Amino acid sequence: MTKENLVTERTLVLVKPDGVQRGLIGQIIARIEAKGYSIEKLELVHATAEQLAAHYEEHEGKPFYQPLVDFMSEGPLVALVASGHGVIPGFRSLAGTTDPTTAAPGTIRGDFARDWGVSVQKNLVHGSDSEESAAREIAIWFPED
Ligand code: UDP
Numbered sequence: 001m002t003k004e005n006l007v008t009e010r011t012l013v014l015v016k017p018d019g020v021q022r023g024l025i026g027q028i029i030a031r032i033e034a035k036g037y038s039i040e041k042l043e044l045v046h047a048t049a050e051q052l053a054a055h056y057e058e059h060e061g062k063p064f065y066q067p068l069v070d071f072m073s074e075g076p077l078v079a080l081v082a083s084g085h086g087v088i089p090g091f092r093s094l095a096g097t098t099d100p101t102t103a104a105p106g107t108i109r110g111d112f113a114r115d116w117g118v119s120v121q122k123n124l125v126h127g128s129d130s131e132e133s134a135a136r137e138i139a140i141w142f143p144e145d
Helices: 017-021 025-034 049-055 065-072 089-096 108-112 131-142
Strands: 008-015 038-045 077-085 126-128
Touching: 008 049, 008 089, 008 131, 017 065, 017 077, 025 038, 025 077, 025 108, 049 065, 049 077, 065 089, 065 126, 089 108, 089 126, 108 126
Parallel strands: none
Antiparallel strands: 008 077, 008 126, 038 077
């Protein structure tokens, strides 16, 4: 691939309340930067009910939905926009699988998260799963963008 073909993507990352509460913001951001991605926007926020309803609309009605929204409201979270070639799949690779029990060592979830006995909700981070999701999610957390 030539340099001209490189497309810079943007993704929406959340350091969930468990990551903030456990003091892992710095280590998580360090991994994003160490991979060579740029941090374009960053904010510590206490999520509103409206933001969480929009962010997790695809999961509405599932058994884990309300406990997930409650957990995401427990304390502040960090919302950030990271950019770079392939950052959408790249960050999800850094994050590891949804279930921290099986997330590979070397990933954020694999290294820092574990099953706390309440579903798999406390897995430290969120990362957009497609360009469409990234655009939608960036607009939720950075509406001025
Ligand atoms: N989640 C949960 N129970 C489940 C599946 C998911 O609590 O059985 C939570 C978990 O925090 C996960 C989030 O819901 O990160 C969104 O789920 P998704 O399947 O989109 O996983 P992700 O893309 O975050 O890996």
